[in-house]
Amino acid sequence: MSNKIATAGNTGKKIRSDCFVTLELKDKGGIQIEQKSKVEVLYGKANIELCNEVLKFYGIENALLTLEDKGAIPLIIAARIEAAVKQLIDTDKEYFLEFIEENKYFSEKEQFRFSRLYLPGNSPSMMLNAGIHEPNGIILDLEDSVAFDRKKEAQLVVRNTLRGINFYGAERMVRINQFPKGLEDLKYLVPHNVHMLLVPKCEGADQIKELEEKIEEIKKLHNIKRPVLLMPIIESALGVEKAFEIASVSENVVALAIGLEDYTADLGTKRTNEAVESFYARTRIVNACKAARIQAIDSVFSDVGDMDALRENVKASKGLGFEGMGCIHPRQIKVIHESFAPEPDEIEKAKKVVNAFIDATERGLGVVSLGTKMIDPPVVKRAETTINLAISLGLISENWREEFLNNE
Amino acid sequence: MGQKYSNLVKNAVGRMVPTEVNGQKQVPYQGVGKYKPDARKFGPRISSCADFPEDGNKQVASLKVALVKAGLKDGMTITTHHHFRNGDLVANQIFDIAKELGVKGLRWVPSASFPCHEHLIQYLEDGTIHHIEGSMNGPLGRFASYGNMKGMGILRSHGGRYQAIQDGELQIDITVIGAACADSFGNANGLFGPSASGLLGFALADSQYADKVIVVTDNMVPFPCSPWQIQGNYVDYTVQIDKVGIPEKIISGTTQITKSPDRLLLAEMTAQFCLEAGIIKDGFSFQSGAGGTSLAVGNYFAKIMREKNIKARFARGGSNKYLVDMLNEGLIEYILDGQTFDLDGVKSMAENPNHVWTSPFTSYNYHGKGNFAGLVDVVILGATEVDVNFNANVVTHSDGLLLHGIGGWQNCLFSKTVVLPIPLFRDRIPVILDEVTTICGPGELIDVIVTERGIAINPKRKDLIEKLKDSNLPIKTIQELKEEAEKICGKPAKPEFDDELVAVIKWVDGTIIDSVRKVKS
Numbered sequence: 006m007s008n009k010i011a012t013a014g015n016t017g018k019k020i021r022s023d024c025f026v027t028l029e030l031k032d033k034g035g036i037q038i039e040q041k042s043k044v045e046v047l048y049g050k051a052n053i054e055l056c057n058e059v060l061k062f063y064g065i066e067n068a069l070l071t072l073e074d075k076g077a078i079p080l081i082i083a084a085r086i087e088a089a090v091k092q093l094i095d096t097d098k099e100y101f102l103e104f105i106e107e108n109k110y111f112s113e114k115e116q117f118r119f120s121r122l123y124l125p126g127n128s129p130s131m132m133l134n135a136g137i138h139e140p141n142g143i144i145l146d147l148e149d150s151v152a153f154d155r156k157k158e159a160q161l162v163v164r165n166t167l168r169g170i171n172f173y174g175a176e177r178m179v180r181i182n183q184f185p186k187g188l189e190d191l192k193y194l195v196p197h198n199v200h201m202l203l204v205p206k207c208e209g210a211d212q213i214k215e216l217e218e219k220i221e222e223i224k225k226l227h228n229i230k231r232p233v234l235l236m237p238i239i240e241s242a243l244g245v246e247k248a249f250e251i252a253s254v255s256e257n258v259v260a261l262a263i264g265l266e267d268y269t270a271d272l273g274t275k276r277t278n279e280a281v282e283s284f285y286a287r288t289r290i291v292n293a294c295k296a297a298r299i300q301a302i303d304s305v306f307s308d309v310g311d312m313d314a315l316r317e318n319v320k321a322s323k324g325l326g327f328e329g330m331g332c333i334h335p336r337q338i339k340v341i342h343e344s345f346a347p348e349p350d351e352i353e354k355a356k357k358v359v360n361a362f363i364d365a366t367e368r369g370l371g372v373v374s375l376g377t378k379m380i381d382p383p384v385v386k387r388a389e390t391t392i393n394l395a396i397s398l399g400l401i402s403e404n405w406r407e408e409f410l411n412n413e
Numbered sequence: 414m415g416q417k418y419s420n421l422v423k424n425a426v427g428r429m430v431p432t433e434v435n436g437q438k439q440v441p442y443q444g445v446g447k448y449k450p451d452a453r454k455f456g457p458r459i460s461s462c463a464d465f466p467e468d469g470n471k472q473v474a475s476l477k478v479a480l481v482k483a484g485l486k487d488g489m490t491i492t493t494h495h496h497f498r499n500g501d502l503v504a505n506q507i508f509d510i511a512k513e514l515g516v517k518g519l520r521w522v523p524s525a526s527f528p529c530h531e532h533l534i535q536y537l538e539d540g541t542i543h544h545i546e547g548s549m550n551g552p553l554g555r556f557a558s559y560g561n562m563k564g565m566g567i568l569r570s571h572g573g574r575y576q577a578i579q580d581g582e583l584q585i586d587i588t589v590i591g592a593a594c595a596d597s598f599g600n601a602n603g604l605f606g607p608s609a610s611g612l613l614g615f616a617l618a619d620s621q622y623a624d625k626v627i628v629v630t631d632n633m634v635p636f637p638c639s640p641w642q643i644q645g646n647y648v649d650y651t652v653q654i655d656k657v658g659i660p661e662k663i664i665s666g667t668t669q670i671t672k673s674p675d676r677l678l679l680a681e682m683t684a685q686f687c688l689e690a691g692i693i694k695d696g697f698s699f700q701s702g703a704g705g706t707s708l709a710v711g712n713y714f715a716k717i718m719r720e721k722n723i724k725a726r727f728a729r730g731g732s733n734k735y736l737v738d739m740l741n742e743g744l745i746e747y748i749l750d751g752q753t754f755d756l757d758g759v760k761s762m763a764e765n766p767n768h769v770w771t772s773p774f775t776s777y778n779y780h781g782k783g784n785f786a787g788l789v790d791v792v793i794l795g796a797t798e799v800d801v802n803f804n805a806n807v808v809t810h811s812d813g814l815l816l817h818g819i820g821g822w823q824n825c826l827f828s829k830t831v832v833l834p835i836p837l838f839r840d841r842i843p844v845i846l847d848e849v850t851t852i853c854g855p856g857e858l859i860d861v862i863v864t865e866r867g868i869a870i871n872p873k874r875k876d877l878i879e880k881l882k883d884s885n886l887p888i889k890t891i892q893e894l895k896e897e898a899e900k901i902c903g904k905p906a907k908p909e910f911d912d913e914l915v916a917v918i919k920w921v922d923g924t925i926i927d928s929v930r931k932v933k934s
Contacts, residue, residue: 044905046909047842047908048814049906060924075840076839076840076842078841078902133901134674137675138678171901224559227522228658
């Protein structure tokens with residue numbers, strides 16, 4: 006063994022809910038653990054026990070482990086030690102803490118994806134409370150927000166997070182690394198009830214096919230029956246051109262997202278608030294998604310301080326046919342939900358249409374009409390979608406029609 | 414050092430407390446509203462105009478001269494006030510002078526201390542100061558926690574400090590009142606001048622009851638200094654110095670609305686709770702602290718009031734830009750101000766007759782014929798810990814260190830509804846425990862705990878439980894919240910303490926509600 010000292014985790018003044026471990030393998034002297042913890046009085050003993058347990062799990066008998074703890078919860082400490090161990094020892098063994106009951110829920114192909122909150126995969130501090138802001142989805146990011154030399158430790162943090170941190174019903178998403186590197190991420194995710202994988206910089210159906218083969222392999226190994234859903238992210242000119250091919254390659258592809266920072270860079274232009282430069286790409290992607298009957302999801306809005314601009318942005322996005330948007334700050338979630346929600350006059354119109362449809366069906370009429378106007382089936386379908394959305398957002402009650410008829 | 418006590422007794426909240434502190438007899442806490450001393454208030458000496466300058470000019474050359482003339486000597490009780498907060502330049506100078514004069518064993522009673530007073534640790538070490546009675550923030554609290562103070566600390570609420578002085582439990586030899594504006598007669602206010610901080614309410618009791626009263630200012634104006642928040646008729650000496658405070662530090666750093674999404678959510682849930690509980694309605698009153706979360710609560714109140722066209726009769730408490738904006742917008746009719754946190758507050762108090770300055774006497778004193786705190790419909794407060802019986806702690810952390818003062822917190826518990834928005838855990842430290850480290854407020858006065866993961870209503874408040882029974886807010890039991898935190902963080906071990914006591918916590922009536930033990934180093 007040439008390299009006998011390894012480190013993992015984060016330290017520094019601003020670091021919270023994380024820890025930094027230094028592991029030095031020795032030839033003799035047993036296990037020594039040195040701890041400096043912000044919560045030593047309350048959890049010092051528990052931390053030492055955990056350190057001993059992880060080292061024992063990997064059969065390490067002589068080592069000096071230094072734990073610099075800023076209030077990390079056990080699953081983070083364990084991930085950090087495992088990351089250090091794996092730099093020094095060649096092993097496939099994985100150290101697991103409990104997979105909590107609360108995390109054994111599933112997502113469906115058809116569900117709202119208005120908001121998805123990005124969390125950097127190697128920064129535990131934001132993960133504990135991400136779910137309380139009630140985004141539709143939470144993305145643990147292994148790609149751009151993780152430094153190249155931290156990819157491996159981030160995989161372990163993300164894996165442990167999927168097992169042990171409650172997201173309170175949000176769809177459990179991970180953005181893997183760009184193809185083909187992203188293939189290496191899968192074994193840390195697929196066995197741990199990841200609902201959806203975001204596939205960055207996707208440029209062709211073949212990438213998705215290869216990814217799915219690998220996913221199937223892991224699912225078989227772990228006897229997993231449920232599908233892993235996919236949301237490819239289109240971030241290049243080539244990706245845009247291949248949007249429909251990607252959207253329709255597999256029934257597990259349930260949405261396409263667009264990533265505008267990389268896309269505009271690929272075009273050699275600048276991203277502007279007016280977004281004229283990406284108009285073609287966005288409409289092309291919306292069209293590809295609708296053709297493949299999947300959801301079209303917009304890029305993130307990066308000015309986290311300007312909620313009014315965000316609101317405008319979402320309205321424009323919704324107008325183009327997008328059904329969701331990324332968030333990089335929890336305060337964006339509510340604005341995005343409110344802005345994707347149907348507006349009062351939209352709901353009122355939809356009530357009239359759906360009521361006329363029910364009325365016509367009850368009376369055995371083949372044609373739906375409102376006043377003197379005939380209503381086409383797609384209009385009815387859209388109205389039904391609006392009503393269902395309004396009900397699910399709590400904007401109207403499930404018995405809206407009773408009230409509606411009373412007011413007629 | 415800490416103090417070993419063999420004669421501890423169990424008080425009405427089950428805490429072991431001493432019956433004597435620093436040689437003075439003490440009464441253990443007996444329950445809310447139980448202890449009513451049958452006695453007369455403290456009577457200060459009678460002064461005669463014959464002993465004071467006929468022209469009313471009481472100005473002396475320096476603070477040192479004033480202290481010497483006031484008879485500064487060993488073992489005296491010296492009081493100061495925290496109107497200049499972390500920008501205070503007065504308290505440190507007093508003890509520099511005491512050191513220079515070789516005076517020992519002083520008792521320092523600030524209305525609150527700040528990190529800027531770390532300078533005084535050297536005097537606690539060399540015996541110039543024997544002990545502190547008042548809030549011990551940051552470095553001073555840490556110093557005391559490890560048992561390094563020669564005497565026992567005594568922590569009182571703002572109202573409790575007035576009560577102790579009024580009742581004669583705390584007899585003051587010399588008080589030094591730093592004022593932004595004064596005249597040579599001793600009239601003073603906090604409204605005008607480079608160190609303007611609003612009002613001087615915390616010094617009111619001291620001016621009325623201290624043996625000797627010194628007013629120090631860097632803005633001496635010709636008689637009359639108006640308005641006279643401190644009346645010169647109580648004052649012995651006046652002093653002009655270069656600078657009484659550092660303006661940018663007087664404006665405390667805590668007076669910004671939080672940007673933390675988690676805290677904002679907490680604030681939003683708190684406001685929503687108050688709305689659904691029927692508290693936010695025309696003519697209501699509220700008090701919300703100066704911390705980031707409390708400020709955000711005020712902001713969400715404003716939003717609700719605007720939307721629903723509701724006006725509050727008054728808001729109590731520390732004032733700041735946000736509250737002043739609400740006053741100017743017509744959302745509230747009066748601000749009853751106890752402490753002004755920024756220059757918008759100072760300006761408003763000086764110019765707007767509906768922005769009224771109050772004192773711990775009118776707002777908080779429990780040994781009075783009522784006080785304003787009890788008239789407030791809802792108060793939003795913080796806490797370092799809460800237990801499953803709703804008892805709360807504001808002075809110590811879960812590791813046992815004494816790091817904060819009580820402020821007006823205990824006094825505000827008499828509001829009609831007390832709501833504590835607190836995160837369920839802070840960096841793995843659970844906030845809801847089986848038992849708080851230090852009881853500062855009894856659970857019977859605390860109504861609602863709002864955390865980001867659920868809201869617990871005190872079972873005593875059946876009316877609130879009933880009102881919120883169909884709410885979409887996550888109403889849970891406090892036990893459920895505690896378990897939820899422990900599931901995430903793990904069950905915390907208890908801190909280990911030595912037997913010695915380092916401080917006691919007074920209740921609003923002067924009884925001892927809990928003691929603080931020395932932390933094992």
